[in-house]
Amino acid sequence: MIRVYQKKKPEPFFNAWIEHPNPEDINSNEEFRKNFFNYCNNKCVFCETPLRNNNLVIGFYRPIKGALNTINGQFSKQHYSWLAKEWSNILVLCIECNRAKSNRFPIDGEFCSLYSDNIEINKEKRLLLNPFKDYPERNYFYDEEGMLIPKTKKGKVTIDLLNLNRPSLIDERKGEIIEFNNLCLHFRDSNRDENHLNRLVREINPESPFTGIKRFHLKQMIENDLIPYSSEFHPYIPDPSLILYHNTSFNDLILIKEEYVKKIEIDNSFNVTNQKDLHKYLSRQRYIEYIVIKNFKGLTNLKIDFRSSRSIGAPWLMILGENGVGKSSILQAISIALMGDIKRKDIIRKDASNFLNNKQNSGYVSVKLSGMMDAITIEFDRNSETFKGSNHIDPRILILAYGSTRLLPNKGELDNFTPSWARVENLFDPFQPLVDVESYLAWLKYEDFEKVKIAIENIFFEKVEIIRTGDNKEIKFKFPNSIVKLEDLSDGYKTIIALATDIMMVMKNRWRSYDAEGVVLIDELDAHLHPRWNIEIVKRLRNAFPKIQFIATSHNPLTLRGLLENEIAVLVEDSNNENTVIQDLPEQKGMKIEEILTSKYFGLYDTLPELNDIFQEYYSLLVHPFPNNSQQERIDELEKNLAVYRKLGLTRRDQLFYKAIDIYLAKEKEENKQVDIDSFTQDIENIIDFLQRMFEK
Structure with a gap:
């Protein structure tokens, strides 16, 4: 991350967008995007990933649709809506940083009052570095592997919140610094050859990818007399005497890194069910980045990557494949790994050895969550009664899992609605019903009812309002031209409403709005749905739960509608009956149903x-x-x-x-x-x- 110099007065292209009679969504205006990308050096202002494959979006420094202070857990639905068209509040982010940032805005203290002006806003003790106002280089340094190490509290909060040490970034930074180091040595050995000097200057200018690590590396080399200082470096390295860490020894830098790694280990040791660990849980986004499954049931050696989704919100993955190929086993493996030890002992009533592939002696499931240094791993062998492993005892995220049979409860069934952090019973037992919607909504306190009903209302095709009548004992759905009881809705609607309510029943235990984060696994998402619902289900769930990661299976091409690029995987068996996953698939958007059926998605030769x-x-x-x-x-x-x-x-x-x-x-x-x-x-x-x-x- 480097300082991005922004003029106080907005550029003409910004004013043109603001003054438009009907200003559209900021990311749908291609001309504005192009101009602002160029203004921000065509790269993410936080991680410095360059523009490629439509990977950048325009976002906001202070979130405009509600803000979560990760330091104290305070959530304000109104902050900072009035800054939606404020020049100093917009910036360019890559999809990964935008997703990680979400509506998080860490502050030491309280939010400013609503509709504050810039003078009052600047009094907030913000902890997220602002590339337009701060000098990021003063808050961190890099190690030789490309890892970003914080030197200040702001640096640590920013690195952690944006997941700036995600493996893909570290690998890219390491590759860049290897090439840059070679260039520096060529410059030194060539007696300051002009061509090498010009190349060096290009590499440290603001438009270059990962400029921050290159500047830091160059400063270190100059400081250690490994390369001569040149006046051409002046715009970016003004004076050798002002070089960052000039008085910090190499050993001191090692100690700073060791201290940071210890803090990461402490931050990663939390339990989502423990109120005292809430700040650790909220401090960063937790999505599944990838899973590795070895010898779990029929899955002998499988790796699935979830990081390629182009979604600005939570990533989805739809897993396709023939019956019996192992789609349900993938969901069960993820669920067992993430549900925590207490839930495992309650749900899994058989020995862990029963999940081992019959032809193998041992196996494991490893799930890597974003924002965590190490993966969550469960291990099992022929003699295992329980699952062993690492990082697997305490649940780290909210998780729900559903099998292909999702029954509605029988009338009269009792449910005390005990808070749950892992609602996964239905995936392992088809007779475990979904929540009794009417009883649950009637039971909720007013504040919680208002939160839950928003998510349910966003599921509907039509505009609808959920109301409670008769001393909150009866639930009705108010449409523009009618009021309908829950029991009179179609079975399809009732099933989807029960699913949405089930999800919110868990999410509200940790989130103060429907804008919740977690993981939901659904086997055969298309089961028992009308074609219209199959076409709309992904879009509707995305609309209701924009920051929940869904991993689902399906047999229906209609269900693929609403999925983005790289959000579909096909599970197949090769000639040796080994499972493999195909994820490098063509874009399905715009395909006709027959084309989808005869493509790699479903593998039919013909529809006859x-x-x-x-x-x-x-x-x-x-x-x-x-x-x-x-x-x-x-x-x-x-x-x-x-x-x-x-x-x-x-x-x-x-x-x-x-x-x-x-x-x-x-x-x-x-x-x-x-x-x-x-x-x-x-x-x-x-x-x-x-x-x-x-x-x-």
């Missing part, structure tokens, strides 16, 4: 059942480079059947091309890997050449 069966057998035979007589006879017979449906081309040119493609796709299907574009052209040329010789014979 009889053709799908023919293609499956046809491809299973084409994988043989030298088919025997009986195999060749069957291939010829299947090609005659496909020709009836005009699936093999009408001209000789088309037939050559289709045959080449079919052979390639058969090979791809057999190996369960995607087309390698680099080798695709050469392979097709080889196949066509082979077929040409066959036709000539």
Whole structure:
């Protein structure tokens, strides 16, 4: 992070956006985005990740839709709405930093009064570094591995809140500093060659990626007389005598790092159920970054990465795959790892060894949460009665998990609505019902009722208000033209309402608004839903719970609507019956349903059942480079059947091309890997050449 110099007076492009008769959402105005990205050096002002693949967004220093003070847990729904169009409050963030920042705004003390002017706002004792007002370089240093080490309280709070030491960032910074170090050595050894000097200056100017670590490294080299100071460095390193840490020895820096690592370990030791640990829980965002599953049930060796989502809010992942391939096992593995030891002993009524793959001797499940240094891991072997592991005793996040059967409760069933931090019973026992919505909403105190009802109302297609009548004993839904009792709504609505209420029943235990964070696992999200609901379900849940991470499975292409790039994974079995996950998939947005069904998402050859069966057998035979007589006879017979449906081309040119493609796709299907574009052209040329010789014979 480096200082970004912002003029006090707004730029003309900002005024043009503000003065527009109907100013749109700040991120939907492409011209404004382009101008402001350029103004902020085309990179995230916090982590310095450069613009690439549409990874940057315009956000706000002080959140405008409610603020959470992570120091004392205070939440204000009104802060800081009046700064939505304030020049000094907007900035450029990468998706990861924007997601981590969310509505967090740490302050020593209280929020300023509502609608305060800048003079009053500046009196707040903010703890998040502001690249426009602070000198970030004075608050931290870097180690040789690319890790950011805080030197001040502001530095620590900023690094922790934005997760500025996430592994991907450390790796990128390390790569940059290796190249930069080589450049510095070339400059030194070339007797200050002008070309090397110009390259050095370009690398430390504000537009360069990860400028902060390069400037720090250059300062260290100058300070240690490893490289001569040059006047061309002056705009960025004004005077060698003012170099950061000039009087701090290397040993002192090591001690500062060791102290910081100890603090991280303390911060990571918390229990979400313990009120005393609330500030640790709220201090940073906790989403699943990746999971590794080894020998859990039928899953022998699996890794799923959740970090590629392009969502500004919480990331989603929809897992597709045939029945029996292990989708439900993935959800169970995540749930068991995250629910905490007390819940595990209550829910899992069989020995841990029962979850071990029959052919293996030991296994583990490892779940890496953002904002945590080490993964949560459970381990088990043939003799395990309970799950061992690391970081697995205390629950760290709020989690809910649902199986494919989500029953509504029978009338008269009692529920004392005891606070829960892990509501996962339904995933392991299909007879565990969802919450009794009417009883629960009637039981809630007014303040909690108001919070919960907002989430439920956001699920509906139509504008609706949930009201309590008859001394709060009856729940009704007020639509524009009617008032309907809960029991009179459709079964689809009642199931979705029960799901939303179930989620809020857990979330409200730690969050003071519906804007809650947690993880929800749902098996067969599409089960028993009307097609309209299948199309809308992701969008509706996203709207109601924008900061909850959903991981779901589905068999329905309609359910993919509402998912963003890199939010779909396909679980398949290879030729050795080993499970593997395909995540590098084409964008499904804009695809027709038939295209989705015949794409990598669902893997059908054709939407006609009889053709799908023919293609499956046809491809299973084409994988043989030298088919025997009986195999060749069957291939010829299947090609005659496909020709009836005009699936093999009408001209000789088309037939050559289709045959080449079919052979390639058969090979791809057999190996369960995607087309390698680099080798695709050469392979097709080889196949066509082979077929040409066959036709000539």
